[in-house]
Amino acid sequence: MGLKRLLIIAASIIAPLPVQQVVAQEAKGPVIRIAELEIDPAQMAAYSAAVKEEMEESMRVEPGVLALYAVSIKGQSHHLRFFEMYADQAAYESHRESPHFRKYVETTKDMITSRKLLETDNFQLSAKLR
Amino acid sequence: MGLKRLLIIAASIIAPLPVQQVVAQEAKGPVIRIAELEIDPAQMAAYSAAVKEEMEESMRVEPGVLALYAVSIKGQSHHLRFFEMYADQAAYESHRESPHFRKYVETTKDMITSRKLLETDNFQLSAKLR
Numbered sequence: 356m357g358l359k360r361l362l363i364i365a366a367s368i369i370a371p372l373p374v375q376q377v378v379a380q381e382a383k384g385p386v387i388r389i390a391e392l393e394i395d396p397a398q399m400a401a402y403s404a405a406v407k408e409e410m411e412e413s414m415r416v417e418p419g420v421l422a423l424y425a426v427s428i429k430g431q432s433h434h435l436r437f438f439e440m441y442a443d444q445a446a447y448e449s450h451r452e453s454p455h456f457r458k459y460v461e462t463t464k465d466m467i468t469s470r471k472l473l474e475t476d477n478f479q480l481s482a483k484l485r
Numbered sequence: 486m487g488l489k490r491l492l493i494i495a496a497s498i499i500a501p502l503p504v505q506q507v508v509a510q511e512a513k514g515p516v517i518r519i520a521e522l523e524i525d526p527a528q529m530a531a532y533s534a535a536v537k538e539e540m541e542e543s544m545r546v547e548p549g550v551l552a553l554y555a556v557s558i559k560g561q562s563h564h565l566r567f568f569e570m571y572a573d574q575a576a577y578e579s580h581r582e583s584p585h586f587r588k589y590v591e592t593t594k595d596m597i598t599s600r601k602l603l604e605t606d607n608f609q610l611s612a613k614l615r
Contacts, residue, residue: 387556389566407609414611422612424568426517426605435608436519438554438568475556478565479537481544482552 384477385421386447390437393469399433402466409459417453419446514607515551516577520567523599529563532596539589547583549576 394402406425413420419442428434441447450456524532536555543550549572558564571577580586 387554389556403608410609410611424517424610424612425608426519426610427608429604429606432606436603436605473566474559475566476559476562478533478555478557479540480554480556481540482554482570 384480386441386444387475387477387480388437388439388441388447389473389475390435390439391469391471391473392435392437392467394433394435395466395468396433398466402463405459405462405466409455412455413450413453416455417446417450419443420450514610516571516574517605517607517610518567518569518571518577519603519605520565520569521599521601521603522565522567522597524563524565525596525598526563528596532593535589535592535596539585542585543580543583546585547576547580549573550580 410423410425413423421440421442422438423440424438426436426438428436441450540553540555543553551570551572552568553570554568556566556568558566571580
């Protein structure tokens, strides 16, 4: 996605709201999960294909999957961090039971050399338009 | 922010686009930064006030600050993780030089007991409407 498209999206994020700022606080907001993964470098291409397929399918068919952000640590391209937003706990649990997620787990189980999943509480969540 | 408002926002995220899915990949997308902070428990309330003021000001006055998400690790409420999205590198650098960020740094420097800042490369960034 180019920056232009991102900015269009960003600009639309709170278009229906009267003020620029949107803030979600505490437990009333979405469910956030963080995952810290290390991938076998020799299998990175296969892992990348599998996880991107899974993410795209999740976004496409699961209304409760609001956002899936994955980045790699600079200089450590096989160390991935996921920041995931689900509408609520049920949406998160439904995601974990989905066929595409189960397929991803099965496909990638020998590609992931380290996995840390963090449950979180919301502290301050903000997104806004320009 | 209540779930209802969030879903309104989520539903508007790609309203102008013809398909449901929005994907940003690789270096063309926004600049993402992750921060891992531990706060002195005795100063958590003061830190919370200071950082939320800073986040709100950033969202209000900086067009290039696209999103600031902060969560605490469940069961470790003084361990915060920030996932920050900036339009580009210049927007990130401008943010770091802003008066409200500098004030935050000065105000909170003795409240933060551990700080880790991670630079990242984009791997897969997705947000969508329901």
